[in-house]
Amino acid sequence: MWKYKGGKGIWKQYENTETGEKSIKEHELKKVKQWCSAKDHNFVIKDIKKRLAECSICGQEMRFIVGKHKIENNKVILQ
DSSP states (O other): OEEEEEOOGGGOEEEETTTOOBSSOOOOOOOOOOOOOGGGOOEEEEETTTTEEEETTTOOEEEOOBTTBEEETTEEEOO
């Protein structure tokens, strides 16, 4: 059985009277993936058939467009 404990709107707090479980829970923060700045990327071709390149520093993947991006020495240079 859930009992109202206070709050308004989406922040209404309820508590299960049998288990003590609360409707609003706190979660641990997660670290999200961080990438290089745009000028620091060092893209290397990962799969030429899928036009897929990966930064050797941070691991970010990108699809390159032949003609829009320049390819030199198996590296993708953004223009």
